[in-house]
Amino acid sequence: GQQLNQSPQSMFIQEGEDVSMNCTSSSIFNTWLWYKQEPGEGPVLLIALYKAGELTSNGRLTAQFGITRKDSFLNISASIPSDVGIYFCAGRKNTGNQFYFGTGTSLTVIP
Amino acid sequence: GAGVSQSPSNKVTEKGKDVELRCDPISGHTALYWYRQRLGQGLEFLIYFQGNSAPDKSGLPSDRFSAERTGESVSTLTIQRTQQEDSAVYLCASRGGSSEKLFFGSGTQLSVL
Numbered sequence: 001g002q003q004l005n006q007s008p009q010s011m012f013i014q015e016g017e018d019v020s021m022n023c024t025s026s027s028i029f030n031t032w033l034w035y036k037q038e039p040g041e042g043p044v045l046l047i048a049l050y051k052a053g054e055l056t057s058n059g060r061l062t063a064q065f066g067i068t069r070k071d072s073f074l075n076i077s078a079s080i081p082s083d084v085g086i087y088f089c090a091g092r093k094n095t096g097n098q099f100y101f102g103t104g105t106s107l108t109v110i111p
Numbered sequence: 112g113a114g115v116s117q118s119p120s121n122k123v124t125e126k127g128k129d130v131e132l133r134c135d136p137i138s139g140h141t142a143l144y145w146y147r148q149r150l151g152q153g154l155e156f157l158i159y160f161q162g163n164s165a166p167d168k169s170g171l172p173s174d175r176f177s178a179e180r181t182g183e184s185v186s187t188l189t190i191q192r193t194q195q196e197d198s199a200v201y202l203c204a205s206r207g208g209s210s211e212k213l214f215f216g217s218g219t220q221l222s223v224l
Contacts, residue, residue: 006153031211033211033212033213035215040217040220041217041218042115042117042202042204042215042216042217042218043154043202043215044215045212045213045214045215048211048212050211088153088154090154090213092211096167097142097159097161097167098156098159098167098169098170099144099156099213100156101146101153101154101156102153103152103153104152104153
């Protein structure tokens with residue numbers, strides 16, 4: 001099935017650094033969601049975005065719904081070791097009920 | 112319940128056997144999804160249920176895969192004559208009403224020997 005292009009595929013950063021990752025698609029989406037998944041667990045919802053241009057924060061996390069509606073960005077400020085995990089974007093088009101998922105960004109934070 | 116519950120958490124089976132995976136969605140959530148996640152990969156859509164509407168089965172990879180849901184409650188995903196390539200984590204998610212927020216269970220890790 002269709003998947004969203006997510007980059008980077010992996011990141012190794014020092015504790016305290018900021019992180020940016022993005023998700024792009026050839027299709028227009030009405031909803032963008034960002035998830036974090038830790039080993040042995042299901043994805044946990046971090047942020048939901050509903051309108052083009054929307055900027056939403058959740059603690060140190062900030063996500064934006066791209067103006068073109070074909071992309072979204074997630075930023076993590078002042079990273080800490082517990083930020084380690086795989087981050088997935090997900091989007092839903094204006095037709096149908098499927099949520100399409102990105103390929104994931106694996107984040108490693110070095111103390 | 113408070114969250115999406117899946118069982119079993121782990122299932123080891125022999126090639127050719129049938130398996131049944133269970134999902135209990137969040138109470139009151141009308142929409143239920145099944146996804147498959149292979150090791151190191153993203154999430155692959157399998158099937159979607161919405162209330163009493165006909166399910167969207169467009170993601171099921173073969174006729175060995177089927178799923179049922181009783182009303183707006185429990186769902187079971189059945190894989191017949193399992194193959195080694197079926198080994199993966201099977202994730203269930205639910206969504207309530209007009210909400211766009213999808214909530215996941217912890218998944219069932221299926222290993223086919």
